[in-house]
Amino acid sequence: MYSPHHIRRIWILTFEFSGIAKVGGLGEVIPLIARELTKKGYDVVIVMPSHGITPHGFKELDLECQGSRYGVDGVEYPYDLGFLEGVVEGVKVVLVKGKSYRTSMVLDVWPPYSYVSEKACLLARAVHCLAKRFGYPDIIHANDWHSAVAAALLKIDAELRGYALPVLYQIHLRGSPSYPWHYASEHWCGLPDTMQRIWATTKHIFMHTKDLWDSCWGNIECFIVKLADTIATVSKSELELLVRDYGEWIRGKTCYSYNSTSWSIKEVEENALKLYNTKRRGEIRWRLVNELLQKFTTWGYLNLTDNEVLVISSGRLTPQKGFDVLLHAAKLLPPSIKVIVLGRRVGDESYEHYLRNLLNEVWGKTIIIVDDVEQTLYQLLIYSSHVYSLSSRYEPFGISGIEALALGTPIVVSNIGGLGEYVSDLRVNPLGVGIKVQQDNVTELAMAIQSLGYLVYYSETGKGIDKIVFRELRDLALREHKFGEKLRDITVAYVDMIFRPEHTANSTLACYELARQMAFYRANA
Template identity: 25%
Template sequence: MACTPVSRGSYSAVRVLMLSWEYPPRIIGGISTHVYHLSKSLVRKGIGVHVLTFDFPNTQFQEVIDGVRISRVESSSVSQTDFLLWIYSMNSLMIERGKELLRDQMFDLVHAHDWMVGRAALELNKSSGIPLVTTVHATEIGRRAGLYDDYQRKIHEIEQLLIQYSEEVICCSQYMLSHLKVNFGANPNKISVVPNAVDISRFNSETNDGRELGQKLGPGVRLAEMVVLYVGRLVEEKGLHTLIEAFEMLNHDNVSATLIIVGEGPIKEDLTAEVRKRGLQGVIHIIGFVDEAMLIALYRSSNIFVLPSVYEPFGIAVLEAMASRIPVVVSDVGGLSEIVEHGLTGLKFQPSDPVSLAASIRRLLEEGSLARELTQNAYRMLAEKYSWDVAAERTLRVYERASTEILKFGAVPDEHFLTDTSLTSLLFTLGATNGKNAMSLGEIADVVKAPGLPLKLILGKLSSHGYLVNLLDPDSNEVRYHLSDKGIVKACARFS
């Protein structure tokens, strides 16, 4: 197998197998948007990206979109009554498909996104020896402020294994870096902070007419002159009960504003019941999932965006609101504290404090000049700090470290190799299990008995596997041999 060596800093031949449980049009939370835009940006930089994900109605199992290859595993035959069991079953399908891809194609890295694909990522890393990079978008212990049952502890265990066995770990904020160190004992030297980003061009469309938008949202939806927007999952950690309570206060004070809540999640019915109980049906509208066009129209037609989370590693929806040129109000927690500078790029309030939140919303509704100033400052900041081009470049540097990490070795001099019986014995032992693309004992013996070949042996550790690197003439190509349960698997070396 001929391999073209890639010099350090050159990414043109790098291929990444990207694992994500959600990918457009499946959009549950921020991971889908993140993986989509990161993959597109990596492709623009010459990286080969193949996304392995779960299927979604009316999508193809194999397709190429924006230069990104996509493979989807079928979920229709898997029961969804138990989410954890469903994830386990979907990971089994992912492992099967992933191994097919690894047999048929050359990949340099596996990049996993969160625990939902953790089992597949770990198994593909173990069976192939290909370096694993994991992006931790959020954690179970963070979402729940603790671990209280076996369900949560199982998720935490998967997260722990991902962090432990990944060559490199990516998180989205300094807050998350500290969180991983404290709650997982993670080695900070292998954690990189790569903030989320936003494609500003997505939000450059003209503002829709508010009355027309109200009609599109459904019968009975009448928008006030001022619209406050929330976009995100409907889960406890998003602080939506606080937002509803704050809006009740504003309504009691005769503040004319409409709250639109966009998203799906397990507490949707509870939120709907709370709105009804407080008599706010004409003021607060929970509209569920919306498509891309409607989402952009909502951003562009709203006056204020609010994210009232009690736990938030980053908050990509805040960047989308800033790109739409609307002022933001966020809780002073987690990654939100790093994105928003109070009084400069947005307003912050104390988490779980409806009085503080109501006061911040009222201030922006009443002080138009402040709202415009915050909007302008935030928009300028986006281009400097939160573009996908910047995020992709930082991710590439992580990929480089992940690949070079396994090459931190002490090379055995050529003239010493054939006289070192322990190394020769190790070669035979490791090559004893043969498989597809593996070196047989006979092939290893041929190499060992050919002293004319400039051969170097390097010993080290990759997750639970060792590895070998050989420089073999006459091809003069750099080749890495990963040690896996299948034998010594041949692969091109990268970034070396």
């Protein structure tokens, strides 16, 4: 068996890609990595379900991909897959769609995670067809469990043909469902029950596919963590959680790669000049808020007669993001602090109902905008705000925090996961970029938002120093009147130093090399 000597051809499997389908941070980081690798001369192909999207300029590939699957009921279920190929911002993208009604009703459905287990299964069948027609790449980069079965099928099929195809499995958000072996098997998703070489601390051991699947009780994440050559996470803390859950034996085949952003404060300032003839945040802030209130659907009410400090938060309206904690904290904030949440609805109606009830308790101080706000206005809102808040209960990385820092807005975050890792607290480090608070601690969150908000507000207006609750931040303001403006410059410099696309691309390439080495060991096991 042989393995690649170097990495050039890369297939990235994903369910999200900004410009086609995006729900969360995954949809931003994958294009960013792909564009940067393409610039470096790598042959990158994105493969993902169409989710019913047919982008302008995409053309159908001349490729037949038909077959049958057999359910536990013994009934035959034919599938007929089609492929659309195009280029998005310089990156080649292949979309998998259904050609028959039955297949289309699974693959060509919005939102992206509708029928997710079946989309994942048909994606596996699709990449198998692509590999038979165009050959195997030098590496498979699968992202989250939805792409895991597809990556596993390519790895197993290539190995049966004498090729140790490197597989990097990257976890952006932990967790996956569990299914009986029939789901993964040749009868349904296509995995043959053959002998697998599984890394075990210092050597590879041998297990049949079914035995490996059953050893994980059918959990897809567990299965791919054991099967893949290398496991990547988006933060060091997430990697440590992975080792805790699966054991020290996986440490030798793990790596982490921080997410990054291409957001540019210069571009946002140029947009501010075009729209408002100024880039001064204080002159933009409340004009922009007024426009948003008139243009978009909102929950709650904002009284703008006594506004001073603006706080922004954004993300999916799910308990994970902790918006209920933020709304409880808003009860403790003075009326002069206004909170705007840019919320993406994902169908969690009970949580949305809970948030709407909480909004009644912060009437006049807090709103949730539930429409998609175009990126130019979204960036301007964050740029012009005093504080960006991330009160998440679980956050492997938290790309929205990095985006806010890139625009010069300091952040208040829960001290968890990637957030606790990349945020240095101003209370202990004058070169910090925000404040870390205990998860679900409403009082500390309110104090942090008020203190950081008025630290920045004081540097703008010379007012509000008496409202800075934390003594450490008040001392910073007393020593340096314009410290809030200096803080904005620090946040931008911090992102430029660590969290730009070239940094993510380089760390991803290091993970690719580790996967290639592990595949070499596998080939010689």
